[in-house]
Amino acid sequence: MSFFVTLTAVAIMLLYAVPGFLLVKTRLINESHIPSFSKLLMYVCQPCITVYSLRQMEYSPENFKNIMICLAITLLLQLVMIGVLFVLFKKRRNDIIWRIINLASVLANCAFLGIPILEALLPEHPEALAYSSVFGLSMSLIGWTVGMYIISLNKSYIKPKKIFLNPAFIGFAIALTMYLTELTLPKQMEDMITLLGRMSTPLCMMIMGMRLATVKIRDIFCDPRQYISVVLKQIFFPLFAFALLYFLPISEILKQSVIILCACPAASMVQNFAELVGKGNDKAANMVLLGTITSVITVPLICLIL
Numbered sequence: 001m002s003f004f005v006t007l008t009a010v011a012i013m014l015l016y017a018v019p020g021f022l023l024v025k026t027r028l029i030n031e032s033h034i035p036s037f038s039k040l041l042m043y044v045c046q047p048c049i050t051v052y053s054l055r056q057m058e059y060s061p062e063n064f065k066n067i068m069i070c071l072a073i074t075l076l077l078q079l080v081m082i083g084v085l086f087v088l089f090k091k092r093r094n095d096i097i098w099r100i101i102n103l104a105s106v107l108a109n110c111a112f113l114g115i116p117i118l119e120a121l122l123p124e125h126p127e128a129l130a131y132s133s134v135f136g137l138s139m140s141l142i143g144w145t146v147g148m149y150i151i152s153l154n155k156s157y158i159k160p161k162k163i164f165l166n167p168a169f170i171g172f173a174i175a176l177t178m179y180l181t182e183l184t185l186p187k188q189m190e191d192m193i194t195l196l197g198r199m200s201t202p203l204c205m206m207i208m209g210m211r212l213a214t215v216k217i218r219d220i221f222c223d224p225r226q227y228i229s230v231v232l233k234q235i236f237f238p239l240f241a242f243a244l245l246y247f248l249p250i251s252e253i254l255k256q257s258v259i260i261l262c263a264c265p266a267a268s269m270v271q272n273f274a275e276l277v278g279k280g281n282d283k284a285a286n287m288v289l290l291g292t293i294t295s296v297i298t299v300p301l302i303c304l305i306l
Contacts, residue, residue, distance in 0.1 A: 009120035009284040011224060013113060014296055016202045020209030030157070032211045038272060041112075045200040046136075047171025049111055052197035054175040055127035059182050063127065065305040066254055070131045073250075073258060073276040074138040077241055079096075081232040082146060085232070097225055103147050103273070104287040105232035112204035112268070113295070114261045118159045120262065121303065122253065131257040133172065140168030143269055151285040152277045204268060207212045208292055209254055209285075220286045229266060229287045238263035242305060256306050263302040265291030 023029040057063050085102045092098040108114065110132050118128040146167045147158035163169065177183070185193075212220075220226070241262040245255045266288050274284035 003300045003304055005120055006303045007126050007296065010113075010296045010299050013116055013201060013205055014292070015077055016205035017209030017212065017292075020206030021213045022209075023206075024210045024213035028054070030196055031210075031214045032112065034207060035215070035275070037203065037207050037210070038268070041200065041203050042269075042272065043167050045203060046111065046167055047174070048193050049115065049197035049200045050133045050136065050168065051172035051175040051178065051193050053115055053129035054172070054179050057130035057179070059179055062179070063130075066127070066251055067130060067134055070134040070254055070258065071138055073245070073254075074135045074261075077237075077244065077258070077262065078106050078138060079146075080306050081237055081240065082142065082150070086150060096151075097283045099150050099153070100270065100274065100280045100283045100287060101225065101229045101232075102150050103143075104229040104270045104284065104291065105237065107139050107143055107147065107262055107267045107270055108135070108233070108237075108264040109204070109267045109292070110139060110261040110264055111290075112200045112223060114264045115258060116201050117264070117299065118257060122256065125253045128253055131254055132261055133175065135258065135261045136168055136171040139267065140166055140269075143267075143273060144168075147270075147273055148277060151273055151279055152276075183217040190253075205292075208289060209270065212289055215282070215285060215289070219282070220290050223286070226283070226287050226290050230291050230294050230298070233266055233291060234263055234295060235302070238302045239305075259306065260299075260303060263299050265295040265298075 020029075024031060057067075075097070082102065082105075083103055086093075089098045089102055100181055115129055118132055122128045141163050145158045149155060156273075164191045178185075238259050242260050245258060248255070268288055271281065271284040271288050274280045
């Protein structure tokens, strides 16, 4: 895979953050409005990008089998990684930053960054976008339960309703139903879903830019502990996935897609969860921003392995 194709794709996505940064710095957008943009991204654009990406794969028993394999693999990868780190950080667990590191080292921006990267690197394999949708589902299943527990240390978050009653699962359930039934929508509705879904990356990055404008640069780059999450998430985790998947008798495109998605920086949902729980908001924001900025280097390097 071309190093420069990946570098260009990631760099262009980072440029989307510039308008958001300038809008907040010039006070055209107030800092208090940023959560509203995040809700638009989570409750509107995310379900649409899930439907859009899954519909890129034609239905067949083989393709459906690959979707289920992808779900099993991505759940396993994330649960193992998050569990190992939870044990390793046991003595430091009372400090919220280590619980945020635990989560930020696993949950990946597999939709808003992952899909454009897959489109750039695997343009002849639209099924890769479906794997991104499945990866996002597995991440949400873990994030809304185990992830919320890790941040809060409150076991009440591990409930079945947290698995099924969240935007990612509902969006995937709708998308999977449409996929299995091969439902054909009117062209105008298809175009609307596609447009809203493809808004996700620019909107996500503009929100990143807005948040960047509200923090001190030294808070992002000068805490060495925050680099631990970058190394674990963007270097160790994809290499771990590579080692696990290399010898498995599964589709090469599935392998490549999962490894690329594992290499994506920490998802913005890490900060969203911290805000919902009311703990570690600033640390979560700094790790997401640091991971996104450094991804312009780490993602192309990891893709060289492929």
